Amino acid sequence: MSKAAATLPPVVNERATVLPVATGRATATAFGRKLRRYPVLASTSILAATGASVAGAAVPILLGRLVDLVVAGDTIGSLLTLAAWVLACGLAAALLVGAARWLVAEWITRACADLREEVLGNALRMDAARLEAAGAGDVASRVTDDVEQVTDMARPAAEVFAALVTVVITFAGFATLDWRIALAFLVVFPVYAISLHRFLPQAQRRYAAERRAVAIQSQSLLTTFGGTRTIHAYGMEDRQSLRVERASRGAVDAQLRAVRGFLWFANMMNYAEALGLAAVLLTGFLLVRADVSTVGDVTAAALLFHRLFGPLGLLLITFNDIQSAGAALARLVGIASLPVPVAGTAGSTTARRSVGVVATAVGHHYLDGPAVLHDVSVEVPPGQSLAIVGESGAGKTTLAAIIGGVFPATAGRVRLGDRPINALAPDELRRLVGVVTQEVHVFAGTLADDLRLAAPAASDEDLHAALALVGADDWVAALPDGLHTRVGDGEHPLTAGQAQQLALARIALVDPPVVILDEATAEAGSAGARQLERASAALLRGRTAIVVAHRLTQAQACDRIAVMAHGRIIELGTHDELVAQGGSYARLWSAWRR
Numbered sequence: 001m002s003k004a005a006a007t008l009p010p011v012v013n014e015r016a017t018v019l020p021v022a023t024g025r026a027t028a029t030a031f032g033r034k035l036r037r038y039p040v041l042a043s044t045s046i047l048a049a050t051g052a053s054v055a056g057a058a059v060p061i062l063l064g065r066l067v068d069l070v071v072a073g074d075t076i077g078s079l080l081t082l083a084a085w086v087l088a089c090g091l092a093a094a095l096l097v098g099a100a101r102w103l104v105a106e107w108i109t110r111a112c113a114d115l116r117e118e119v120l121g122n123a124l125r126m127d128a129a130r131l132e133a134a135g136a137g138d139v140a141s142r143v144t145d146d147v148e149q150v151t152d153m154a155r156p157a158a159e160v161f162a163a164l165v166t167v168v169i170t171f172a173g174f175a176t177l178d179w180r181i182a183l184a185f186l187v188v189f190p191v192y193a194i195s196l197h198r199f200l201p202q203a204q205r206r207y208a209a210e211r212r213a214v215a216i217q218s219q220s221l222l223t224t225f226g227g228t229r230t231i232h233a234y235g236m237e238d239r240q241s242l243r244v245e246r247a248s249r250g251a252v253d254a255q256l257r258a259v260r261g262f263l264w265f266a267n268m269m270n271y272a273e274a275l276g277l278a279a280v281l282l283t284g285f286l287l288v289r290a291d292v293s294t295v296g297d298v299t300a301a302a303l304l305f306h307r308l309f310g311p312l313g314l315l316l317i318t319f320n321d322i323q324s325a326g327a328a329l330a331r332l333v334g335i336a337s338l339p340v341p342v343a344g345t346a347g348s349t350t351a352r353r354s355v356g357v358v359a360t361a362v363g364h365h366y367l368d369g370p371a372v373l374h375d376v377s378v379e380v381p382p383g384q385s386l387a388i389v390g391e392s393g394a395g396k397t398t399l400a401a402i403i404g405g406v407f408p409a410t411a412g413r414v415r416l417g418d419r420p421i422n423a424l425a426p427d428e429l430r431r432l433v434g435v436v437t438q439e440v441h442v443f444a445g446t447l448a449d450d451l452r453l454a455a456p457a458a459s460d461e462d463l464h465a466a467l468a469l470v471g472a473d474d475w476v477a478a479l480p481d482g483l484h485t486r487v488g489d490g491e492h493p494l495t496a497g498q499a500q501q502l503a504l505a506r507i508a509l510v511d512p513p514v515v516i517l518d519e520a521t522a523e524a525g526s527a528g529a530r531q532l533e534r535a536s537a538a539l540l541r542g543r544t545a546i547v548v549a550h551r552l553t554q555a556q557a558c559d560r561i562a563v564m565a566h567g568r569i570i571e572l573g574t575h576d577e578l579v580a581q582g583g584s585y586a587r588l589w590s591a592w593r594r
């Protein structure tokens, strides 16, 4: 490690552990519940795997009998009958093994897909404050790497399941042979026990450490890309790339430690196999020589053991992958079991309370960048509107996002009505305050689906009412399938203004008493801008509103205006007061009117 890297603050940040990781028992219960949702697949999988193993175990036992018949010089007829049975069992085993693999893979893949959907759904609905606290990297690595790892396990899991059944059935097959040969096989167990005893605890730690190191690596990369502006602005490039380097090295080291542990274990499995087979053959040889067992029994036992080592080795070796997938599964179940914020119901039926907003001594800095808000205090009484204006970079979006509860301020307090914003549960927060940011996204699906993301229980009438409120009813009615037209990537294209109207309609559906608007795409003076201004005005009527005004006509329409510069409010008053004052706002206004 370089000296510079050694003196850096640690990249391991507590954020990576803010999102819950389920316990082993909770993980098993949650995944078991998913598996039980497919009872037909479950029972046919178990039947096919058991049938395959029974037929498979019958082959060596019958071959042993065949050897004894040959040694005894039996008739050709009985030899051929037994050979036909061997063939039939072999064929049945081959067919059933294929069927079992397909069924088990299908069963587990479906359960994994259900879990993946739940995790993605919860990750998307996770409130921004928790996301901010956890770090997007942790969430990203869970919904990508961890989901992939668990899904990739579906096919091997089918093999593991078949191997488990084979081991059990093959052990039962030993009951039909000489018990002394079966006893010889037990010599492998101390080797297995010692290896597992040494391997398992350290493997668990190493795989958990590996997943954590990969999550930290993702977090440090995302942080770097997300904060590029700050990093460039403050010349932090070298420092940040050392951090990324350190996180990447941590991930590689953790992966190598896990691989080394596994290689040692795989070697021990090979020794166990050699030892077990040698013990069986030696015991068989001594028993046949002493005339207490038959060559057929020894042949059957050797073949059964040979048949057992494959699945047993697979079980032990894939323990490695199972443990690793188990760690990933626990992280997924951790997200899946997060309480899902309840979306608001249709606006027309919700009684709207008046809620005012008070921000007191709010300060903020992004990551370890400089402060971008300093001691900002502002109050918006219930039902009134405040416009925030100022030059680019003044801190308007940051202040609006903090008041909207998108992320918490690093200093100061925000109250919505009589409640501190950080005491609100995510669903309460979203019912109280609706935020339209500069990033407006149209989700793939029908237009109705897109709107119902905000209010799943909304009826078609509610959707039409919300669209009419924001002046979008005409163009929606003109779409090929109206509300059921598919929009989003590759589907019916929407203009930026239409996408923004949809964002406003989503807020209208939730019907929160407080609305924060920070939308900025329409060109000043354009027909689109006028239409959006009408839509915003209709939405804001009767609500407490904070509008980041990118066009001064928006500011003029608000009850009061705050002018921001360098992270502070430098002027505050009505449009007329500020124009009369002859300060920054008056200058902006006269420039705007020209």
Ligand SMILES: Nc1ncnc2c1ncn2[C@@H]1O[C@H](COP(=O)(O)OP(=O)(O)OP(=O)(O)O)[C@@H](O)[C@H]1O
Pocket (backbone or CB within 6 Å): 226, 227, 229, 230, 366, 369, 372, 390, 391, 392, 393, 394, 395, 396, 397, 398, 399
């Ligand atoms: N995610 C971020 N990471 C780091 N710095 C940021 C981030 N977002 C904003 N900043 C910085 O915070 C300061 C205030 O930005 P903010 O976007 O709040 O200003 P603004 O007045 O809304 O500007 P604009 O009108 O251009 O959106 C700027 O210096 C900006 O570079």
